[in-house]
Amino acid sequence: MGKIIAAERQKEILKLLHDNGSVKIGQLAEYFQVSRETIRRDLAYLTEIGAAQRSHGGATSIYEFGNIPVETRINKNAETKIKLCEKALEFIPSTGVIYLDSGSTIVHLAQLLAKRSGCTIVTSSLSAANVLLNSDNTTIITGGQLNPSNMSIEGFQTTSFISNLKVAVAFLGTNGFEQHNGPAVSEFTDAQTKQAILPNAKLNIVISDSSKALTSALVQYTSWRDIDYFITDSELPKPLYDMISEMTNVILVDVHS
Structure with a gap:
C-alpha cells in the first residue's frame, strides 16, 4: 500500500479495528509502509479521542468484536469480498455437493450462488440459507444450536451431522490469522x-480479505497445509504471502481492477 496522510491512515486503522476487533503495531507498520513509531502515534491519538483502546503490542476495538452481528459485518469491505467470491465460483463443480461455512464473506458467496441453479448446498449459516431461500438450488441446513452473533448453527448435533457428509468443496472463513499458522476463529464451537x-x-478453500492478517483470532482450527486454496486480495503483505505459500496455494485477487 502506498503512503497516505495521517488522517486517511487513522481512518483506515479504525476500519480494520471495526472489522477485526484488534490490530498489531508491527502488522500496521508493514501494511501502511510507515515506521512503528508513526503507528504508535496514530494509536495514541485514536485512544485519546476514545475511538480505540490500547493493548499490548497494538489496539483493540471499543466494541466487543464477538457481538458484532454478521449482518453488520457483511457490509464491511463488501466490494473486496464480492470479488474474492467471484474467484471462488471458479472452483464450484457442475455436479456435486457444496458446503458453505458461516461468516460474512460466505454470505456474499451465497448471494452469487443464488443466481445459479442446480447446486446442492449444505450450510451451517442461517444467513446464507436465507439468501438461498428462493434460488433454484437444493439447500440443506445442518441441525444444532443457534449462535445469534454470527447466525450460525453449532454444537454436537451440527458436528455429528457434518461428519456423515461427503462434499466436493467446502468454502471456509476466518476471523483472523495473525500469530497463527493457519486460519483461526473467535469461538471454540465455530472451530x-x-x-x-x-x-x-x-x-477445502478459505476465503478472506487481507485485513484478517492484522488480527489474531482466539483459536486456529487447522493448518494452512490442510487447506487446498487460500483466496485473498493482493494487499496481503508479501512476508505473509511467502510464508503461507509454502503451505498452501495462495490466490491473490486484484480487487482494484
Whole structure:
C-alpha cells in the first residue's frame, strides 16, 4: 500500500479495528509502509479521542468484536469480498455437493450462488440459507444450536451431522490469522464445526480479505497445509504471502481492477 496522510491512515486503522476487533503495531507498520513509531502515534491519538483502546503490542476495538452481528459485518469491505467470491465460483463443480461455512464473506458467496441453479448446498449459516431461500438450488441446513452473533448453527448435533457428509468443496472463513499458522476463529464451537467438515471435503478453500492478517483470532482450527486454496486480495503483505505459500496455494485477487 502506498503512503497516505495521517488522517486517511487513522481512518483506515479504525476500519480494520471495526472489522477485526484488534490490530498489531508491527502488522500496521508493514501494511501502511510507515515506521512503528508513526503507528504508535496514530494509536495514541485514536485512544485519546476514545475511538480505540490500547493493548499490548497494538489496539483493540471499543466494541466487543464477538457481538458484532454478521449482518453488520457483511457490509464491511463488501466490494473486496464480492470479488474474492467471484474467484471462488471458479472452483464450484457442475455436479456435486457444496458446503458453505458461516461468516460474512460466505454470505456474499451465497448471494452469487443464488443466481445459479442446480447446486446442492449444505450450510451451517442461517444467513446464507436465507439468501438461498428462493434460488433454484437444493439447500440443506445442518441441525444444532443457534449462535445469534454470527447466525450460525453449532454444537454436537451440527458436528455429528457434518461428519456423515461427503462434499466436493467446502468454502471456509476466518476471523483472523495473525500469530497463527493457519486460519483461526473467535469461538471454540465455530472451530469445531469447521474441523468437522475438513476431512469430508475433496477440496477445502478459505476465503478472506487481507485485513484478517492484522488480527489474531482466539483459536486456529487447522493448518494452512490442510487447506487446498487460500483466496485473498493482493494487499496481503508479501512476508505473509511467502510464508503461507509454502503451505498452501495462495490466490491473490486484484480487487482494484
